[in-house]
Structure formats: C-alpha cells, structure tokens
Amino acid sequence: MRRSKKKDFSKVIKKQNKSWFHRLVSGAFLAPSVLGVLLFFVLPFLVVIYFSFVNNPVAKKFVGLTNYINVIQNGAFRTAVGNTLFFSVVAVPLAVILGMALAFLLDAGIPLKSELRSCFLTPLMVPTASIVLIWQVLFDYNGVVNVAVQKFGGGQVDWLKSSAGLLVIILLFLWKNLGYNMILFLSAMGNIPKDIIEVAELDGANRWQIFLHVKLRYLSPTIMFVTILSMINSFKVFREIYLLTGEYPYGALYMLQHYMNNTFASADYQKLSTAAIYMSFVMIVIMGILFWVEHHFGKDLEEE
Structure with a gap:
C-alpha cells in the first residue's frame, strides 16, 4: 500500500512539473508578443491619456477636463465628427449588406461565378495610389463621369468640391471592400449545417424563413466580424480622401482623421490626445454593443 501511494504521489509530482514546464514554454513564446503590445500599444495609450490632462507637453500643468471641453466646443472637431459618423452610418451597413447579398448570389450557383468572384477581389490587389488615380480620372471636373453626364444632357459637377463628394467616397469604399466581405460571408455560409436547412424545407419553410431563422442566425458571428472590420476600414478612408483632396477638403469630406492629422502638424498634442480619447x-x-447583439442572437446556437 505504501509503495502504491508513493508511486501515485510521484506521478502527481511529475504531472505538476510537466504542467509548470508547459506554462513556462508557453510564457516564453508569448512574452515577445505581450511585450510588443505593452510597448507599442498600452504604453503610448497611457501617454495619450496623460497628455489629454495637461496644458502642453513642456509645462505639463494639470488642467483637468479643460482639454475635453475645448475640443468638444471646437467647430472643426464637430464638423469632422459629424462627417465621420454620417459616412460610417451609411457606408458600413452598405458594405455588410451588399457583401452578404453578393455571397448569397454567388452561392446560388449563377453562371461565371469564378469570374465574378475574381472581379470583386481585384480591388484588393490595387495600390491606394492607383485607386486614387482611377477615381480622379472618373470624377474630375473634366472626367469620364461628367463627359457621360453631358452626353445625356446634364451639366458638369465638381464632384470632389461639392456635397456629392461624400457619395464618391462611399462608392470608392464599397468598391474596395465588398470583395473581401463577400469572401468572408462565402466561407461562413459553407459552415451552415445542410441537414438543418433540409429539415426546415421538409417542415414547409420558405426561402425567406430559412434565411431569417437559420442562415442569418448561423452567420451572426461573421456579420459582427465583418461589421467591425468594415468600421475599421471606414476610418482608413482618410488616405484616399487625403490623396484626392489634400489636407483641407470640401466641408462634407473633412473627416476626424483630417482634424487629428492637422492638429498633429501644428504640434497641438493635447488636442490631438483628447480627440484620440474621444x-x-x-x-x-460601439464594439460593446456589437458584441452584446451577437451574443444575444447567437446564444441559442451555442446552447445547441
């Protein structure tokens, strides 16, 4: 009995040593990534928070919420926030809905499916500078679109220096991102259980009911991921607008990134930091709301 107890005890010790060894090895592999995140993300963000509560980086006088009040009362900041919000509210849902619609269209087995998929993925391979050049050729005052409009009896429109400029940027955003969203939805649709769809069809469910109660529920994690990805990409559209219109574009195209870029150029770090915190x-x-919605709709699937 004593020998068996000693053997069991030695086995427990060996298991504990192995677990500690595996933890050390895992920690060693994770350490560079953790240090990188702390050094290049967490620490700079803490510095940004600090700058938002001081008058300037030199005097470093604590001013409380003064910077937050000044920034939110700034007219340029309000314009930038309004334009960015409007663009995201319009462009992001369109990118998600149209990307899903294209995925369902290609999944239906239409002719030339491979060719269409390649066409929608082509913008991902085009550099940003080339995209801007294409849009300049299309929407310049003497560009292709205005030539076509004149042939149909319309007048010339200075697209990038009018309220219609935001429509041009939305079209650019969709043209660039729809293909990637479509591929993500196609991949997710391949994981929907076919037997559940067959059972629903046998029970007399129509296509709309199958889409709403089966496919949409299983696509909810992908919808959330694509929404977050599209929202992040909507903030990156500043690059295209900047190359098309410069530092100070027409009012409707003045985004939050313009405000932050111009504030950085003027070395007003306290305003820049405060805007970044906002x-x-x-x-x-927004991320919290999206995760809550996805958890609410996907909870019953996890329980299954």
Missing part, C-alpha cells in the same frame, strides 16, 4: 471611447461603446 474616438477610442466611441469605438469601445
């Missing part, structure tokens, strides 16, 4: 707070709230 932007981070809004993003955290």
Whole structure:
C-alpha cells in the first residue's frame, strides 16, 4: 500500500512539473508578443491619456477636463465628427449588406461565378495610389463621369468640391471592400449545417424563413466580424480622401482623421490626445454593443 501511494504521489509530482514546464514554454513564446503590445500599444495609450490632462507637453500643468471641453466646443472637431459618423452610418451597413447579398448570389450557383468572384477581389490587389488615380480620372471636373453626364444632357459637377463628394467616397469604399466581405460571408455560409436547412424545407419553410431563422442566425458571428472590420476600414478612408483632396477638403469630406492629422502638424498634442480619447471611447461603446447583439442572437446556437 505504501509503495502504491508513493508511486501515485510521484506521478502527481511529475504531472505538476510537466504542467509548470508547459506554462513556462508557453510564457516564453508569448512574452515577445505581450511585450510588443505593452510597448507599442498600452504604453503610448497611457501617454495619450496623460497628455489629454495637461496644458502642453513642456509645462505639463494639470488642467483637468479643460482639454475635453475645448475640443468638444471646437467647430472643426464637430464638423469632422459629424462627417465621420454620417459616412460610417451609411457606408458600413452598405458594405455588410451588399457583401452578404453578393455571397448569397454567388452561392446560388449563377453562371461565371469564378469570374465574378475574381472581379470583386481585384480591388484588393490595387495600390491606394492607383485607386486614387482611377477615381480622379472618373470624377474630375473634366472626367469620364461628367463627359457621360453631358452626353445625356446634364451639366458638369465638381464632384470632389461639392456635397456629392461624400457619395464618391462611399462608392470608392464599397468598391474596395465588398470583395473581401463577400469572401468572408462565402466561407461562413459553407459552415451552415445542410441537414438543418433540409429539415426546415421538409417542415414547409420558405426561402425567406430559412434565411431569417437559420442562415442569418448561423452567420451572426461573421456579420459582427465583418461589421467591425468594415468600421475599421471606414476610418482608413482618410488616405484616399487625403490623396484626392489634400489636407483641407470640401466641408462634407473633412473627416476626424483630417482634424487629428492637422492638429498633429501644428504640434497641438493635447488636442490631438483628447480627440484620440474621444474616438477610442466611441469605438469601445460601439464594439460593446456589437458584441452584446451577437451574443444575444447567437446564444441559442451555442446552447445547441
């Protein structure tokens, strides 16, 4: 009995040693990534928070919420926030809905499916500078679109220097991102259980009911992921607008990134830091809402 107890005890010790060894090895592999995140993300963000509460990086006098009040009362900041919000509210849902619609269209087995898929993925391989050049050729005052409009009896429109410029940027955003969203939805649709769809069809469910109660529920994690990805990409559209219109575009195209870029150029770090905190707070709230919605709709699937 004593020998068996000693053997069992030695086995427990060996298992504990192995678990500690595996933890050390895992920690060693994770350490570079953790240090990189702390050094290049967490630490700079803490510095940004600090700058938002001081008058400037030199004097470093604590001013409380003064910077937050000044930034939110700034007219340029309000314009930038309004334009960015409007663009995201319009462009992001369109990117998600149209990407899903294209995925369902290609999944239906239409002719030339491979060719169409390649066409929608082509913008991903085009550099940003080339995309801007294409859009300049299309929407310049003497560009292709205005030539076509004149042939049909319309007048010339200075697209990038009018309220219609936002429509041009939305079209650019969709043209660039729809293909990737479509591929993500196609991949997710391949994981929907076929037997559940067959059972629903045998029970007399029509296509709309199958889409709403089966496919949409199983696609909810992908919808959330594509929404977050599209929202992040909507903030990156500043690159295209900047190359098309410069630092100070027409009012409707003045985005939050323009405000932050121009503030950085003027070395007004306290305003830049405060604007970044506002932007981070809004993003955290939106992410939280999206995760809550996805958890609410996908909870019954996890229980199954």
